[in-house]
Amino acid sequence: MSNDAFGFSIDMTVRNEWRNVDLLRTSVQNCFTAVFADVDGCHAIAMVTGELLENALKYGDWVSGDRAMFRLRVHGQLNQVVEVSVQNPLKADDANGNTLVKAIEWINSFPKPEAAYRARMLQIAQNDEDESPSRLGLVRIAFEGNCRLAAKIVDGHVTVTAALDLSSSAAG
Amino acid sequence: MHNLQSGDLTIEVAEAPDGVMRCTWKGKSNERNPPEILKPWFEKLLASVGEKQGSIEMHFEKIEHFNSSTITALIRLIQICRKTNVKLVMVYDQSLKWQRLSFDALRVFEKNDDLFHLRFA
Ligand SMILES: Nc1ncnc2c1ncn2[C@@H]1O[C@H](COP(=O)(O)OP(=O)(O)O)[C@@H](O)[C@H]1O
Numbered sequence: 657m658s659n660d661a662f663g664f665s666i667d668m669t670v671r672n673e674w675r676n677v678d679l680l681r682t683s684v685q686n687c688f689t690a691v692f693a694d695v696d697g698c699h700a701i702a703m704v705t706g707e708l709l710e711n712a713l714k715y716g717d718w719v720s721g722d723r724a725m726f727r728l729r730v731h732g733q734l735n736q737v738v739e740v741s742v743q744n745p746l747k748a749d750d751a752n753g754n755t756l757v758k759a760i761e762w763i764n765s766f767p768k769p770e771a772a773y774r775a776r777m778l779q780i781a782q783n784d785e786d787e788s789p790s791r792l793g794l795v796r797i798a799f800e801g802n803c804r805l806a807a808k809i810v811d812g813h814v815t816v817t818a819a820l821d822l823s824s825s826a827a828g
Numbered sequence: 829m830h831n832l833q834s835g836d837l838t839i840e841v842a843e844a845p846d847g848v849m850r851c852t853w854k855g856k857s858n859e860r861n862p863p864e865i866l867k868p869w870f871e872k873l874l875a876s877v878g879e880k881q882g883s884i885e886m887h888f889e890k891i892e893h894f895n896s897s898t899i900t901a902l903i904r905l906i907q908i909c910r911k912t913n914v915k916l917v918m919v920y921d922q923s924l925k926w927q928r929l930s931f932d933a934l935r936v937f938e939k940n941d942d943l944f945h946l947r948f949a
């Protein structure tokens with residue numbers, strides 16, 4: 657067994673309770689700290705975990721079920737590719753699915769996630785009324801986490817995946 | 829002015845003799861809807877600072893984590909401070925990459941009016 661090719665993964669269900677977001681976020685942070693020396697990278701993976709789980713709990717259909725699926729994979733040579741996915745049920749005809757897909761397309765339409773993040777912040781500042789949701793989470797994942805985002809909707813379930821390449825260091 | 833204590837988040841307030849309200853964020857801001865908690869507290873803070881014609885210094889060096897909805901609340905704070913002519917400084921830890929990225933991005937709100945500044949410790 658070669659160390660270089662030895663990735664790891666976490667697959668679990670998460671109960672729909674808000675405090676579980678932070679429990680899992682800190683667990684992921686601790687787990688990665690045990691594996692990698694890169695403190696900043698560990699914080700980024702934990703942040704991505706937190707933002708994705710928040711969304712699953714906020715926008716999932718928690719009438720038909722009470723669990724989200726959390727999946728994290730580390731692979732690639734020297735374990736530098738990290739993929740975090742969260743799956744949640746979606747209500748039939750729920751506009752959030754469409755909003756999500758559009759949000760990701762919008763982010764990916766920028767040459768760099770930093771530009772998307774900046775644009776979103778300026779939009780928030782321009783909208784005077786307190787709009788909730790703020791729609792800063794996904795773009796933060798892309799920018800601060802240096803992630804590529806993707807979403808898939810199949811059979812009433814949405815899966816959002818953030819892929820992070822630890823080898824290409826993010827802005828800054 | 830009282831400290832804010834809500835869930836995992838604490839904001840400690842200390843008033844300096846020069847009228848600077850020094851607010852130190854500790855713990856984590858991970859509530860489902862942080863603006864719900866932060867907004868009323870910010871309003872009280874602004875009222876208190878306004879009375880004394882002071883200014884605000886927000887210190888984030890000790891905070892472990894905040895979610896994206898907290899950032900929205902910070903953008904709102906920057907706006908309301910500027911609108912009411914209250915000087916606001918945000919201080920962060922430049923050695924932490926996540927803080928550097930989050931706060932450097934807020935520089936889009938710095939203008940030549942001296943009302944909002946970012947500073948690293
Ligand atoms: N897991 C999800 N299931 C359904 N809709 C989602 C999910 N994640 C995101 N969305 C949609 O995408 C939007 C943007 O998400 P995000 O950028 O995290 O901002 P926010 O959480 O502040 O709404 C959400 O408002 C929601 O409509």
Ligand SMILES: [Mg+2]
Pocket residue numbers: 707710711792793794896
């Ligand atoms: Mg979100």
